[in-house]
Amino acid sequence: MKIDTVEAIPLAVPYRRPFAFASGVATRADHVLVRITTDDGRVGHGEAPPRPYTYGETAASIVAVVRDVFAPLLVGADPFARERLRADLARTVGNNAAKGAIDVALWDLAGQACGQPVHVLLGHAADDVAAAHMIGLGTPAQMVADAVEMCEHHGVEAFKVKVGRDLAHDMAAVRQLRRELGDSVELYADANRGWDADTAIVAARRLADFHVTMLEEPNPADDVLGRRRIVRESPIPIVGDESTITLGGVARSLLDGDAQAISVKVARTGFTDSAKIVGLCEGLGVTTVVGNQIDGMLGTVASTALACGQRALARHPVEVTNFLLMADDVLAEPPVIADGRAAARQAPGLGVAIDPDKLAHYRTDR
Numbered sequence: 001m002k003i004d005t006v007e008a009i010p011l012a013v014p015y016r017r018p019f020a021f022a023s024g025v026a027t028r029a030d031h032v033l034v035r036i037t038t039d040d041g042r043v044g045h046g047e048a049p050p051r052p053y054t055y056g057e058t059a060a061s062i063v064a065v066v067r068d069v070f071a072p073l074l075v076g077a078d079p080f081a082r083e084r085l086r087a088d089l090a091r092t093v094g095n096n097a098a099k100g101a102i103d104v105a106l107w108d109l110a111g112q113a114c115g116q117p118v119h120v121l122l123g124h125a126a127d128d129v130a131a132a133h134m135i136g137l138g139t140p141a142q143m144v145a146d147a148v149e150m151c152e153h154h155g156v157e158a159f160k161v162k163v164g165r166d167l168a169h170d171m172a173a174v175r176q177l178r179r180e181l182g183d184s185v186e187l188y189a190d191a192n193r194g195w196d197a198d199t200a201i202v203a204a205r206r207l208a209d210f211h212v213t214m215l216e217e218p219n220p221a222d223d224v225l226g227r228r229r230i231v232r233e234s235p236i237p238i239v240g241d242e243s244t245i246t247l248g249g250v251a252r253s254l255l256d257g258d259a260q261a262i263s264v265k266v267a268r269t270g271f272t273d274s275a276k277i278v279g280l281c282e283g284l285g286v287t288t289v290v291g292n293q294i295d296g297m298l299g300t301v302a303s304t305a306l307a308c309g310q311r312a313l314a315r316h317p318v319e320v321t322n323f324l325l326m327a328d329d330v331l332a333e334p335p336v337i338a339d340g341r342a343a344a345r346q347a348p349g350l351g352v353a354i355d356p357d358k359l360a361h362y363r364t365d366r
C-alpha cells in the first residue's frame with residue numbers, strides 16, 4: 001500500500017451560535033479536511049481546525065502547507081511508516097493542526113488495512129468514555145442554559161467552564177453553574193491565558209470553594225515566574241493546554257513547574273504524538289485529559305478513538321460535545337452523545353464516511 005494523493009479541502013460550516021473564550025471567538029467551522037488516498041483505493045481522513053488566535057494557522061495556511069510542503073513528502077510512501085513520515089514532516093516547524101490531521105488520516109488508513117478500529121490499534125482501553133462539555137463565555141444565565149441543555153438532552157455530567165475575563169463575572173457564572181447543576185457534576189475551568197498571575201491566584205482559591213477540580217492556562221505561560229507562583233499557590237491543579245503543544249514542550253513545562261496536568265488534543269498532535277505525550281505523563285504520574293479544539297464531527301470521532309485507546313485518558317471525562325454547535329458537517333453519520341457518554345466506532349480505521357453532497361456544498365475551493 002502506497003500513498004497516491006494527498007488533498008487539503010477547506011470547508012465553511014455554520015455554527016448554530018458563536019463560541020467565545022478569553023482568547024477569541026469562533027463563528028463557523030473553517031476547518032480543513034485532509035484526505036489521503038492509497039494506490040489500492042483506500043481513503044483516510046483527518047480534520048484540521050485552524051485556531052489563528054492560539055496557534056497562528058489559518059485554513060489557507062493549512063491548505064498551502066499540506067499541498068506544497070507535506071504532500072510531496074507523503075506521495076509514494078507507505079502509510080504504515082508513521083515514524084519516518086513524522087520525522088519528514090518535523091523538518092517544517094509548527095503547522096501542528098496540518099500535521100495532526102495527516103497523522104489521523106494515516107491511522108485511519110492503517111486501521112482500514114488491518115480491519116481494526118483505531119481505538120483498538122491504540123490499545124483498546126475502553127469502548128466508550130464519559131463526555132465533558134465545554135461551556136463558552138456568555139452571561140451566567142446563557143452559560144447555565146447551555147449546561148442544563150447538555151445535562152437534559154445528552155446526560156453530560158462534566159463541564160469545562162470558560163473563564164478568564166472579569167473575575168466578578170467569571171465567579172458569578174461558576175457560582176450559578178454550581179447552584180443549578182448541583183454537587184455531583186464535575187466543573188473544571190479554562191482561562192485561556194486571560195488573567196495575570198495575581199488575579200489567577202485569587203481566582204484559583206475562589207474556584208476551589210465551588211469545588212472546581214482543575215484550572216487550565218490561567219495566565220500566559222511565558223509570564224514564567226507568575227505562572228510558577230500560580231502553580232505554587234493554587235489549591236487546585238494547573239493544566240497546560242496551548243502552552244504544551246509538543247512532546248518536548250510538555251516535558252519542559254512539567255519540569256519547569258508551569259503545569260501539573262496536561263490537556264491532549266488530537267487536532268494538534270494527531271494520534272502518534274498524543275500517545276507519546278500520554279506515555280510521558282503516565283511515567284511521571286501526571287494526569288492527562290482529552291481537550292477539544294472546537295473539533296468538528298470528524299475531529300470528535302478521532303478524539304473519542306484516542307480516549308478509548310489509552311487507559312490514562314479514558315479515566316477522565318473527554319471533551320467531545322462541541323460539534324453540537326455546528327449546524328451540519330460533512331460526515332455521513334454524526335457522532336452521538338447519549339447518557340453522558342461517547343462510544344468509539346467499531347468499524348475499521350476511524351469508521352467514517354464523507355457525504356459527497358455535503359462536501360460539495362461546504363467546500364470553499366470550488
Ligand SMILES: [Mg+2]
Nearest residue numbers: 190216241242
Ligand atoms: Mg484550553
